[in-house]
Amino acid sequence: MYLCRTNDVLMIDNRIFENKLAAYYTLGCKLNFAETSTIGKELVSHGIRKVRYGEKADICVINTCSVTELADKKCRRLIRHIHKLHPDAFVVVTGCYAQLKPEDVARIDGVDLVLGTAQKFDIMQYLNLPDARKIITSSTQEMQSFMPSCSTGERTRYFLKVQDGCDYFCSYCTIPFARGRSRNGTIAGLVAQAEQVARDGGKEIVLTGVNIGDFGKSTGDTFLDLLRALDQVEGIVRYRISSIEPNLITDEVIDFVANSKHFARHFHIPLQSGSDETLKLMRRRYDTALFRHKIEKINGLLPDAFIGVDVITGIRGETEARFDTCRTFIESLPVAQLHVFSYSERPGTQALHITPVVDPETKHARSRLLLDISDRKRHDFYETQIGRTAGVLFEHTRKGKQMYGFTSNYIKTEAPYDEERVNRMATVRLNGWNKDRTALTVTFSD
Numbered sequence: 001m002y003l004c005r006t007n008d009v010l011m012i013d014n015r016i017f018e019n020k021l022a023a024y025y026t027l028g029c030k031l032n033f034a035e036t037s038t039i040g041k042e043l044v045s046h047g048i049r050k051v052r053y054g055e056k057a058d059i060c061v062i063n064t065c066s067v068t069e070l071a072d073k074k075c076r077r078l079i080r081h082i083h084k085l086h087p088d089a090f091v092v093v094t095g096c097y098a099q100l101k102p103e104d105v106a107r108i109d110g111v112d113l114v115l116g117t118a119q120k121f122d123i124m125q126y127l128n129l130p131d132a133r134k135i136i137t138s139s140t141q142e143m144q145s146f147m148p149s150c151s152t153g154e155r156t157r158y159f160l161k162v163q164d165g166c167d168y169f170c171s172y173c174t175i176p177f178a179r180g181r182s183r184n185g186t187i188a189g190l191v192a193q194a195e196q197v198a199r200d201g202g203k204e205i206v207l208t209g210v211n212i213g214d215f216g217k218s219t220g221d222t223f224l225d226l227l228r229a230l231d232q233v234e235g236i237v238r239y240r241i242s243s244i245e246p247n248l249i250t251d252e253v254i255d256f257v258a259n260s261k262h263f264a265r266h267f268h269i270p271l272q273s274g275s276d277e278t279l280k281l282m283r284r285r286y287d288t289a290l291f292r293h294k295i296e297k298i299n300g301l302l303p304d305a306f307i308g309v310d311v312i313t314g315i316r317g318e319t320e321a322r323f324d325t326c327r328t329f330i331e332s333l334p335v336a337q338l339h340v341f342s343y344s345e346r347p348g349t350q351a352l353h354i355t356p357v358v359d360p361e362t363k364h365a366r367s368r369l370l371l372d373i374s375d376r377k378r379h380d381f382y383e384t385q386i387g388r389t390a391g392v393l394f395e396h397t398r399k400g401k402q403m404y405g406f407t408s409n410y411i412k413t414e415a416p417y418d419e420e421r422v423n424r425m426a427t428v429r430l431n432g433w434n435k436d437r438t439a440l441t442v443t444f445s446d
Contacts (some may be wrong), residue, residue: 020058021051023089025082026067027075030208030242032095034149034159036063039094039123040251042105046124057086061123064095064105066178072097076108083110092127094120096178102135117179120140126273142182146218150193156395156423157240158202162190162226163209167217168245171350172315172343173281179210183218187229198235203423204393206240214246224253231262237425238393238408243268243310246294250269258301265302265409268339269294270310275322281354281426282315288329299334305409306381307335311370314363315343316354323366330373332374335411336381338374342367383442385411385430389445392428393409394421402441412439 022043026036027205039061040050051057055089060082064075075097083091093105094115102114116137119126124134149161163184166176177318197205207230217222223244230239239262246269257263269291273279277286298305313323330338342363345352359365385407392413394405405426414434415421428442 019047019049021055022048022061023051023082023086024061024063025078026063027078028063028067028071028095029423030151030159030206031149031161031164031210032063032065034151034161034208035120035147036061036153037159038147038149039063039120042121042123047371055112057089059127060086060089060091061096062091062093063120064093064097066095066097066100066174068341069346070344072101075105079105079108079111083108088178090127092123093327094123096175099137099172099178102137106134116142118145121147124351128238129175138180144183146185146271148185148189148193150197156202156393157204157206158197159206159208160190160193160197161185162207163212163215166211168211168285169216169253169283169350171281171354172312174346174349175210177348179205182211182214184209184215184221186219187221187226190226191229194230194233194236197367198233201423203235203237203425204240205236205238205241208242211245211248212242213253213433222246224250224256227253227256227260227263233356236261236262238264240264240266242266243270245270245285246291249294251297254301256373257276262306265305266308267298267305268308268310271330272312273309273315273318273322274311274326275318278315278318278326281317282312283350292329292333295333295335302409304385304409308339308410309333309335310339310341312341312343313366313370314358314360316351316357318343318358318366327369327373330370335377337378338370340367340370379437382411382433385409386432386440388430390428390430391425393425394423396422402434413442414439415442415444 011183016033024040036282046060062079062082065071079093083416090112091110092113092115093111098105098114099116105111105114113126115123115126118138119136146164151159165180165182167182169176178336193207213223215226247409249269271291272282272284274288279287295307298307390407392405394403397404398417402414402415405413407413429445431441434441
């Protein structure tokens with residue numbers, strides 16, 4: 001099965017493809033969501049409409065993740081499910097899993113085309129090839145250009161891609177192989193995208209990328225230069241900085257956020273381990289002393305900032321003593337939440353040469369311990385916010401008769417659904433917990 005173009009009308013196995021329907025599925029990071037949106041715009045420009053609820057798709061685009069073996073399994077499961085859901089659709093699989101393991105993806109029943117990291121943005125070109133090549137992936141050289149992307153659709157928050165690729169080559173990670181070297185957009189181009197978001201009615205933008213603190217490598221700018229420029233865009237109420245490496249979030253960036261009117265008091269900083277010995281095995285570019293300095297710097301300037309921290313448990317070489325050091329270090333940090341990941345072996349990584357190996361039961365037990373710490377820290381942080389006044393941007397998401405929104409410092413709030421308040425900033429008083437203790441209830445002050 002393949003697509004071709006006849007008299008400027010898309011064909012699939014001799015069926016007219018103009019005005020047909022496409023479905024989009026995204027796994028993984030916020031960057032993937034932004035890029036799926038760009039792919040969707042490309043298909044829309046060729047007359048291919050997004051499916052509505054209950055409709056059958058003619059094309060299914062699945063944008064995948066491969067950060068862990070679990071992510072790979074989720075991709076395979078989703079592909080099979082989508083094939084059953086849309087049995088007559090032309091299925092295109094792209095993203096990191098497609099780039100790293102194209103042959104595995106191609107063997108899954110129902111997959112018609114596998115596109116690599118660079119090819120996903122020229123999807124129409126490959127849909128129209130006169131031959132029936134099933135796998136088209138990217139070389140390292142092809143992954144050197146930057147493709148702008150910004151998510152749109154039903155979201156209140158927009159994800160703006162500012163950077164792509166990574167030069168770090170941590171011992172456990174395959175993302176540099178899936179995404180290529182670090183590169184970024186221009187400040188002028190990104191400001192123009194933010195201005196378009198404002199014209200479209202968007203109020204919040206999340207800055208996303210693979211290693212966003214590395215912004216400027218391909219243009220000679222700095223991440224701080226980008227923040228200053230975006231802060232001047234009229235109409236955007238709030239920016240959030242997605243995950244940023246501790247060695248790249250400079251003191252100047254922290255100072256800027258502390259004094260900015262539009263950048264949220266919310267930081268997501270990967271620690272990965274609280275043991276310096278384990279950090280060396282991971283080939284991370286900082287130690288626990290630097291990490292503590294960054295957390296204390298934020299806490300000193302913004303004592304009510306929400307700080308989320310990534311941690312990997314059970315990596316090869318993580319002895320019981322090193323894990324205990326890690327746990328003690330994390331306990332001592334004034335952070336609000338942990339994002340805990342069990343180590344997953346990735347083919348071709350340097351970590352595979354490290355010993356000893358941590359057994360699955362121990363990895364699970366260590367993850368559970370850190371998740372318990374995270375639950376306590378998040379609960380304690382929310383407790384400090386009760387009784388305060390805050391600005392909340394309410395989202396489209398609703399559950400039953402309730403709607404939800406987040407404060408600048410990432411406190412999830414719940415209120416009775418009111419369509420007039422969706423995508424609008426409201427001043428509220430933060431009350432106690434809701435029934436399932438997942439959010440704080442509010443009283444409107446405006």
